[in-house]
Amino acid sequence: MKAARYHDRGDIRIEDIAEPVVAPGAVGIDVAYCGICGTDLHEYLDGPIFIPAAGHPHPVSGESAPLTIGHEMSGVVYAVGKGVDDVAVGDHVVVEPYILRPEVDTSEKNPAYHLSPDMNFIGLAGGGGGLAEKIAVPRRWVHPIPGSIPLDEAALIEPLSVGYHAYERSGAKAGQTALVGGAGPIGLLTAAVLKAEGLTVIISELSPLRRQKALDSGVADYVIDPSAEDVVARTAELTDGAGADVAFEATSVNVVLDTLIDALKPQGVLVVVSIWGHPATVDMHKIVMKEIDMRGTIGYVNSHPATIELVREGKVDLKPFITGVIGLDHLVDEGFDTLIHRNETAVKILVDPHA
Incomplete structure (x- = not known):
């Protein structure tokens, strides 16, 4: 089968590899779509980061580069391993792509399993990846979805779950006002969760195309161009002088972090969602x-069921955020290149491994 294999920084190759073995307790998934994540771009430009470098295998997966990438995936079950009796061939599913030590309790009794030592992700530290025609995943990480959710939109449930966990970390409540710094994919999807949960959402974003996407998709009540308006003053105006109740930093840009601190009301909550590849300064x-x-936030923890329900109920519409679908052979020239050099023109580019 075809798969996108990460060899090293700047070196991703589309190769023919063996189909995965569906072991006992695992689920074989025919991948329908896989999103290109900002993490994938960081690995391509600056890595290996999460990906174990060649010759340095991950302590849980035992794998190192070259390996198959992609972790934002949806698909159809084509096989189930021995002992799996609650998922059937033909089911539509998404993946919660964690790689954890086998002894880690991943039940609701452990709300921090995603913070356990050696945590990593399927499609980054091994375990196959969604940028391939097929993948086999332990049953624990497979979440069935209703047929009413299109498989292309379902590929966004993983990044939407990042936004959902960020919302949970914030403690925000319906009726409050949230300020989101940055309208990239995670900023927009976090805003979508906030709107679904009954908050008033303000987004600050430099790109006019992304500001328009925030308005057209309905995830923002107000958008601010920080190059033309004072974000702090405008936020105060929109909140009757109080300031935002909660803010979400989704850019890894220091001036945005500083602005959010200034725009928050006293005793407000600041949630840092973005991955910072460099030290920040904080006043x-x-x-x-x-x-x-x-507060910091990373990934998700038992977040997928609630996130899937938001989509099933129609409280979140994921279709506006899909701005392109490409084949696996064009992963780099049409996918990575667009998101690296013209990222304001796209939100989420999906890859159809069978195209």
Whole structure:
């Protein structure tokens, strides 16, 4: 079968590899669509980061580069391993792509399984990947979805779950006002969750195309161009002088982080969603004097069922965020190249491995 294989920084190859073995306790998935994630771009430009470098296998998966990438996937079950009796051939599914030590408790009793030592992701540290025709995944990480959710939209449930977990981390409540810094894929999908949960959403974004996408998709009540308006003053105006109740940093840009701190009300909550590849500076005096609660968030933890339900109920419409579908052979020249050099023109590019 065809698969996108990461060899090293700047070196991704479409290769023919053997189909995965569906072991006991696993589910074989015929991949329908796989999204290109910002993490994939970081690996291509600056990696290996999450991907274990050649000769340095991950302690859980035992794999290192070259390996198959892609972790935002949807598909159809084509086989089930021995002992799997609650998923059937033909079911539509998405994947919660974790690689964890086998002894880690991943039940609801452990709300921090995603923070366990050696945590990594299927499609980054091994275990196959969604940028391939087929993948075999442990049953624990397979989430059935109703047939009413199109498989292309379902590929966005994984990044939407990132937004859902960020919302959970914030403690935000319906009726509050949220300020989202950045209208890239994660910023927009986080905003979609916030709107679905009854918050008023303000988005600050430089790109006019992304600002328009935020409005057209309905995930923002207000958008601010920080090059033309004072974000702090405009947020104060929209909140009767109070400031935002909660803010979400989704850019890894220091000036955005600083602006969100200033735009929050006293005792507001700041959630850092983006992955920072460089140290940030924070004005700790402002954090102290406003009693700002600053929280990090990574991935998701038992978030997929609730996220799937938001989509099933129609509270989140994922279709507006799909801005392109390409074949696996054009992963780099039409996918990565667009998202690296013309990222304001696209939100989520999906790959159909069978195209």
